[in-house]
Amino acid sequence: MSLAAFPEAVHVRAPGKINVYLGVGARHDDGYHALATVFQAVSLYEDVIARADDDFSLSVSGVADPASVPLDDRNLAMRAAKLLATATGYTGGVHLEIRKSVPVAGGMGGGSADAAAALVACDALWGTGLSPHRMHELAARLGADVPFALHGGTAVGTGRGDQLNPALARGRFDWVLVTSDEGLSTPAIYSRLDVHRAESGALADDPPLSLDVPITVLQALRAGDPHSLAACMYNDLEVPALLERPTLDDIINEGLRAGALSGIVSGSGPTVAFLCETPEIAQLVQNELAVSGRTALHVHGPVPGARIISA
CATH class of the missing domain: 3.30.70.890 (GHMP kinase, C-terminal domain)
Incomplete structure (x- = not known):
């Protein structure tokens, strides 16, 4: 793909999730707990629009308290963009516009959806062309819920919740x-x-x-x-x-x-x-x-x- 063929902006939508079932094991030495869970992605979405830029920045709308969402490296979407750039050798930046609908700190994986959307958007914006397997690996490094936000549907999560197996769910x-x-x-x-x-x-x-x-x-x-x-x-x-x-x-x-x-x-x-x-x-x-x-x-x-x- 030529540079001229790269899009100026990429809009990605990622869903929030609910845990239909969540079993939590003992705390491990690394601070994480073993999990056995069933995720279901639901029709409440985060929208991320990625635009080419020289540096990394983001803006957020759709929240009552703007201070509740950090705009620096504490933001999972920002970390996702930088991780992708590091993993692929991309030397430019991106501005991420995040339009939130999933509640902040609501137990529905809104931040993880932002991160998944940022990975997909930046991969398309930069033409880095990562395989689904590699994208999953990067998502898992960002957080336990991020891989599921990439895949959606209904899935069984084990380990920290990032080891996914699709679960058949008929109907609505x-x-x-x-x-x-x-x-x-x-x-x-x-x-x-x-x-x-x-x-x-x-x-x-x-x-x-x-x-x-x-x-x-x-x-x-x-x-x-x-x-x-x-x-x-x-x-x-x-x-x-x-x-x-x-x-x-x-x-x-x-x-x-x-x-x-x-x-x-x-x-x-x-x-x-x-x-x-x-x-x-x-x-x-x-x-x-x-x-x-x-x-x-x-x-x-x-x-x-x-x-x-x-x-």
């Missing part, structure tokens, strides 16, 4: 998400889990789980059956999230009373995800929660991972 699952204005720190929630287990005498597999995703979860997804899936949704981080923010329990009960099949804290929270039987019921649940003053969104999954919208 409808979710209502209740977001919070104030996020929760993922490292703090994991630490709270460790403390809770130590204080309660619980082992890493108490409640009993073997760090394998239960077959009942995979069967429910394969059948496209929201009732079966609602019966086996689980999150080890829900207890520490509720300890950190007890009002989340009130939200879960409100959603169940409004007609949701089940409600669960998404990842490290504080977003709560409600599984609903049909799109129509999801709309009713969303409306009921909105009337009570909650910020509620109706989304569906699974949806694809990071994709180029225009170039």
